[in-house]
Each structure stands twice: as structure tokens, then as C-alpha cells.
Amino acid sequence: MAFDSLAVHAGQSADPGTGAVIPPVHFSTTYVQDGIGNLRAGYEYGRSGNPTRTALEEQVAALEGGRHGVSFASGLAAEDALLRAALRPGDEVLLGNDVYGGTYRLLSRILGPWGVSLRVVDMSDLEAVAAAIAVRAPQILWVETPSNPLLRVTDIAGLARLGHEAGALVVVDNTFASPALQRPLAHGADVVVHSTTKYLGGHSDVVGGALVLNDDALAEQVRFLQFAAGAVSGPMDAWLTSRGIKTLGLRMQRHSENALALARFLHEDDRVDRVYYPGLPTHPGHDIAAAQMSAFGGIVSVALADAASARRFAESTRLFQLAESLGGVESLVNHPDEMTHASVRGTELAVPAEVVRLSVGIESLDDLRADLDQALSAR
Structure with missing residues (x-):
């Protein structure tokens, strides 16, 4: 089947x-x-x-x-x-x-x-x-x-x-x-x-x-x-x-569609220093991902100007909820250096403090994009 x-x-x-x-x-x-x-x-x-x-x-x-x-x-x-x-x-x-x-x-x-x-x-x-x-x-x-x-x-x-x-x-x-x-x-x-x-x-x-x-x-x-x-x-x-x-295939399609659209939006935004997403042609692993994956998944990570900017952005989203974990139908935002990856600080696996991870859910794309836009403007 x-x-x-x-x-x-x-x-x-x-x-x-x-x-x-x-x-x-x-x-x-x-x-x-x-x-x-x-x-x-x-x-x-x-x-x-x-x-x-x-x-x-x-x-x-x-x-x-x-x-x-x-x-x-x-x-x-x-x-x-x-x-x-x-x-x-x-x-x-x-x-x-x-x-x-x-x-x-x-x-x-x-x-x-x-x-x-x-x-x-x-x-x-x-x-x-x-x-x-x-x-x-x-x-x-x-x-x-x-x-x-x-x-x-x-x-x-x-x-x-x-x-x-x-x-x-x-x-x-x-x-x-x-x-x-x-x-x-x-x-x-x-x-x-x-x-x-x-x-x-x-x-x-x-x-x-x-x-x-x-x-x-x-x-x-x-x-x-x-x-x-x-x-x-x-x-x-x-x-x-x-x-x-039982709904994995449908959900992964929507996660991937939303994530790709948001990655493109963030890639074009000068308030973001770097976007990590294999669906972008600029990603160093894009060709391999395209060959061994049927879509690029629901996780997008971004690098902001510095750690303070990353923390402010993560704490300013509204629809993206600040929480650990990922992969649920709801969108989550996470600051890995202080949250999921705090245990590897100071090691070879340490995550740059300016990086924020987004678990993109299945909500309306327009709502998700608007939320990221207002969070990037937070002061």
C-alpha cells in the first residue's frame, strides 16, 4: 500500500x-x-x-x-x-x-x-x-x-x-x-x-x-x-x-508548505541575518534534501543580530507559543541555547545564542506570517 x-x-x-x-x-x-x-x-x-x-x-x-x-x-x-x-x-x-x-x-x-x-x-x-x-x-x-x-x-x-x-x-x-x-x-x-x-x-x-x-x-x-x-x-x-x-501524511504536507513559505518570507527580511531551512536553494544541503526527501519539513531556524535580539523575538511572538518540543499541530518558538540545548553549552554541539527555532504548525499561513512580522519589530 x-x-x-x-x-x-x-x-x-x-x-x-x-x-x-x-x-x-x-x-x-x-x-x-x-x-x-x-x-x-x-x-x-x-x-x-x-x-x-x-x-x-x-x-x-x-x-x-x-x-x-x-x-x-x-x-x-x-x-x-x-x-x-x-x-x-x-x-x-x-x-x-x-x-x-x-x-x-x-x-x-x-x-x-x-x-x-x-x-x-x-x-x-x-x-x-x-x-x-x-x-x-x-x-x-x-x-x-x-x-x-x-x-x-x-x-x-x-x-x-x-x-x-x-x-x-x-x-x-x-x-x-x-x-x-x-x-x-x-x-x-x-x-x-x-x-x-x-x-x-x-x-x-x-x-x-x-x-x-x-x-x-x-x-x-x-x-x-x-x-x-x-x-x-x-x-x-x-x-x-x-x-x-493516521494523519501524518496530511499534516507533514501542511507543515512543509507553511514552513517553506515562512522561510522564504524570513529570507527576504533584512531584520533576519540568516535562515536555516533545507527547502531554500541557498541552503548548503538543499540538493541532497531534495533527492532523499519528498518535502522539507516543518522546522525553520533563524539567526538574529545577537543573543538579545533572539531572546526578544522569541518572547514577542503571539501565535507561535514559547515552549520546548516540536512537531505538534500548533506553532512553537524556542531559544535553543537557553532551552532545548542548554545541556550542550560549552561543548562542540553548542547552539549559537542568536539562533531561534520555529516549529511551524498547521495554522493559517497569513496569521503565522503576521505574527513573525510583528515579533521581528518588537523593541
Whole structure:
């Protein structure tokens, strides 16, 4: 089936008992067994499995074109399970220099003392990646594309080729693009990571994360860690995420249309020093994004004259609400240096203080443009 049909139907079969079009939410913590060890449909306890969670996992795997989907309590829980499944003390992660601050914090402050090291490189520069690999081959290449918040674009196929030649696992955080716009497994990536809190859920009302992969052995290790450590998504969280996914294609189309129009508007405004958006031909990753994405997404970042101007702009919008996170139907504004990326201040991943990130929602374009215009004029 085509993407929009999969989004509506994958993992979402009608209830066999009642014919209900929407599968029920299974809140049960435990399941009756037909004899000791004889499990009905494989379910025994809520931490090890839940039919509502299974439905979401099938849905996400189908959208990304992978064999295995695994749903977690948060995006960081998904990352943690993957990293602990794939790494051992003494291993190394080669990390993009513009990734979510929480990913860097997880690696440096949680897994670092455990013996995992990390190096940082500009993943959009494949020559720099190749040089870093030549110094020492890492066990994992980890990239976000487009990245958070400077929207750097990485050639996934090129990165996968470099990583696989070095024997590394290639992991792509696809949160910004979503599978509606980009499917990294089709370009050679080994694992796709999502914060389902963002575009997949899409309504700023549920926290979650997911992994999609094809490797059976790695998937089994990830599931064991999920079961043993317990970072599972609850049934209501899984159901809300599944419901959000059904409109993902439509929402991403509107997010992308609004974001492109606003990026063009801001690019022509002399009150803005720089616009970061891969849909602009002036963006250094525009051609690659156009080749591996079907549209350019709903995130636009801008650089103002200085940190004070950025702070004033972020605090002056009205329709764009000042808040962390992204990917909901409502528009949000964020000052990364003091908000989402405060944990990487002073590191190689620090975000310039003059940068503001916009998560462009699905509201009226005219209203959004008017709001940015008045915020840029704020004194």
C-alpha cells in the first residue's frame, strides 16, 4: 500500500470480536494463560507485551519499511536501549555535531562513565566523516538529518557506505523528517530512531519513542533490554500515537508548505541575518534534501543580530507559543541555547545564542506570517 494507506491501516485491524473499526485500548497488566507457559497470542505481562503497543510497533515499522518496530516510553529510552544493545565498554560512537542535546547528554554523562566514548564530526561533510573513521573506526555512526536545530542535511546513502565499509552500525534519527518525508532504511541506514512525541504523535499530548530496524539479532537484543529495564510505552500512549500517525501524511504536507513559505518570507527580511531551512536553494544541503526527501519539513531556524535580539523575538511572538518540543499541530518558538540545548553549552554541539527555532504548525499561513512580522519589530 501507499504511505497514506499504511498510516491508516497498518497494525489497525478491526476488532475481531465486535467489528469495531478502531482497535480497543488494552489496559490489562496481565493475561490469562491456557496452561502454564501456553500463552494466548504471546502475551503474559504488560511489560513484556501489550496488544495496543504491538499495533503501534507494526504501524511504525510499516511506515519506515522495516521488519521490526519497537515502541518505548520516550525517544531517549529508545536511544538508551539501542546503545546498550549495540555497544560494550571501550566502544565508540561518532556523533553528528548538531544533534539533540539529550542524545549528547545520554552518551557523555550516562554511557561515558560506563566506558563508551564519543567523537563529534560534521556529518554533512562526508570527507570529514571519512577522515574521522580513518583515525579510528567507531562502532556506531549517529546522525540526525535534517539536524536539530541548524537543519544540516546528511547524505544518508553516502554515510551508510562509509559506515558499512568500517563495520559500523549506521543510525539515523528521523524525527524531524518523519517517514512521511524520508525513509532512511531505504537509503542504507541500519536503524531509524524516533521521538514519537514529535510529528508521529503530532498533537503535543503524548511522550514516546521508537526504533525501526531489519536486523533480527539486534532487534531481539533491543527487545530484551526493553523488557528487562522496563522502558515501555503505556497502552494509552501507544493508542494516542497510533491515532496521530493516521494523519501524518496530511499534516507533514501542511507543515512543509507553511514552513517553506515562512522561510522564504524570513529570507527576504533584512531584520533576519540568516535562515536555516533545507527547502531554500541557498541552503548548503538543499540538493541532497531534495533527492532523499519528498518535502522539507516543518522546522525553520533563524539567526538574529545577537543573543538579545533572539531572546526578544522569541518572547514577542503571539501565535507561535514559547515552549520546548516540536512537531505538534500548533506553532512553537524556542531559544535553543537557553532551552532545548542548554545541556550542550560549552561543548562542540553548542547552539549559537542568536539562533531561534520555529516549529511551524498547521495554522493559517497569513496569521503565522503576521505574527513573525510583528515579533521581528518588537523593541
